[in-house]
Amino acid sequence: MVFLTLGLVQLTALEHAKLMTEYAAYQAARAGIVWNGSSERMHDAARVALLPTLGRTDSLPAFARTWAGALADDAALARLPWRAGEEASSFHGTSLLGRVRVDTLNPAAFGALEGVWQLRGGAGWKELDFDGPAGLPELPDLERHVAAGSAPGSPDDSERLYRKATVLSIRVRAWYELRIPFASWIVFVAWFAANADVALHGAIDRPALARQNALGRSGDLSGLASQGRGLFHQKGFPTATPEDMAVLWALATGQAPAAAGHERRRFFIPLSATYSMRMQSAFHRKWVMHPDPSWSL
Numbered sequence: 001m002v003f004l005t006l007g008l009v010q011l012t013a014l015e016h017a018k019l020m021t022e023y024a025a026y027q028a029a030r031a032g033i034v035w036n037g038s039s040e041r042m043h044d045a046a047r048v049a050l051l052p053t054l055g056r057t058d059s060l061p062a063f064a065r066t067w068a069g070a071l072a073d074d075a076a077l078a079r080l081p082w083r084a085g086e087e088a089s090s091f092h093g094t095s096l097l098g099r100v101r102v103d104t105l106n107p108a109a110f111g112a113l114e115g116v117w118q119l120r121g122g123a124g125w126k127e128l129d130f131d132g133p134a135g136l137p138e139l140p141d142l143e144r145h146v147a148a149g150s151a152p153g154s155p156d157d158s159e160r161l162y163r164k165a166t167v168l169s170i171r172v173r174a175w176y177e178l179r180i181p182f183a184s185w186i187v188f189v190a191w192f193a194a195n196a197d198v199a200l201h202g203a204i205d206r207p208a209l210a211r212q213n214a215l216g217r218s219g220d221l222s223g224l225a226s227q228g229r230g231l232f233h234q235k236g237f238p239t240a241t242p243e244d245m246a247v248l249w250a251l252a253t254g255q256a257p258a259a260a261g262h263e264r265r266r267f268f269i270p271l272s273a274t275y276s277m278r279m280q281s282a283f284h285r286k287w288v289m290h291p292d293p294s295w296s297l
Contacts, residue, residue, distance in 0.1 A: 003204060006183035014187070017053050017176045018271055024049035025172040025275040028102050032168050033280045036127070037287040042102045046172050047074075050100060053176070074098035077175065080256060083241040096237070099175050103236040104289035105274070106169035116165035117285075126286075130166045130279040166283065169276040173239050175248075178267040188252050188267040189221065195245065196227035225249045231270060236289070239272045 024046040031045035032038065047070065051057050054073075055066035078097040107116055107128065116122060178184035182205075189207055193200050200207040208220045228245025232238040240248070250256045254265045 003183060003186065006180050007187065010178060010180040010183040010187055013180065014176065014178070014269070017174075018273075020050055020053050021172060021174050021176075021271040022273040022275075024100070024174065025170065025273040028172055029168055029170050029275040029277045032104075032170060033277045036281050037104060037107075037168055037279070037283040039102060039104060039287050039289065042104075042170060043100065046102050046174075047100050050174055070099070074100070080247050080251075081243070082247055083238075083243045101173045101237070103171045103173070104168070104287060105171055105236045106167060106276070107165040107283055107288060108235070116161055119161065127282040127284045128162070128166055128279070129282055166279045167276055168279050168283065169274065171233070171236050171239075171272055171274045173237075173270060173272045175268040176271045178269065184267040185252070185265075188269065189224075191269055192228060192245070192249065192252075193224060195229055195231070196224060197229070198224060198227055225253075231272070240270045244270075 027049040028042040028046040031041040035041040051063070051066055051070060054070050056062040057066055075098070077099050080097075082097045116128065117125065178188055186204060186207075189200070193207075198209065201210060202208040202212045209223050210220060225246060226242075228240075228242055228249065230238055230240045230242045230245055232241075238244075247256070248268050248270075251266045251268060256266075
């Protein structure tokens with residue numbers, strides 16, 4: 001009964017955090033479309049939107065305390081050994097390794113499928129105009145593009161490609177911390193085992209990988225740490241790589257590096273949400289998030 005009660009509270013809080021992550025994606029996209037696709041502005045907007053999940057924000061002093069604590073915790077999390085193979089830990093000064101990350105999925109990088117930068121002259125573009133057929137700088141003859149827009153039966157591939165590129169699509173990934181005593185560990189282990197496609201056995205408070213009945217209390221999960229598969233997508237950085245999963249397990253079992261400032265066990269689950277909006281300012285090419293097309297596979 002105790003677990004049932006605490007578990008319901010934790011799952012309710014988790015669902016609330018999921019809704020807040022979707023709201024953060026909306027706020028990040030809204031900031032991006034008016035700030036030329038700036039990753040810095042979108043990152044800040046997402047962090048502010050998620051602040052109520054970290055502490056009180058009902059007054060200016062409370063907001064300031066929660067914001068300061070979030071910045072400190074974000075810096076500590078960024079020092080942990082997250083995904084292998086990522087050469088840069090930041091993008092234009094925006095951390096990719098902290099509690100919150102914002103990925104730009106569209107416009108895509110040069111060389112990616114349907115990349116607008118592959119249009120004639122596109123390799124030299126520094127920004128994408130957003131307000132109609134006149135935003136096709138690769139061709140001086142604009143009349144036929146205007147005509148194509150008013151005649152559904154005569155599509156123009158380059159115009160369609162360009163218009164698609166002026167839709168900003170972003171993904172927000174946030175590490176949500178489970179905080180309800182006892183339930184946090186159970187929910188985290190259940191989620192981690194499901195991601196690893198591993199069955200759990202034994203008592204609910206001491207699950208184990210070895211087959212045993214409900215009275216079993218070995219609690220041996222030593223083989224689970226390296227089996228997290230992660231969460232991948234067709235485009236953009238993965239929400240969590242196997243290396244990220246190993247870090248989450250280390251945090252949950254108290255084995256994270258002490259230098260990161262995590263003296264206690266902490267339980268994190270990745271939440272992600274995507275959002276798309278039509279650009280209301282010219283997208284600047286410097287904010288293309290994934291210059292290496294291999295990240296989009």
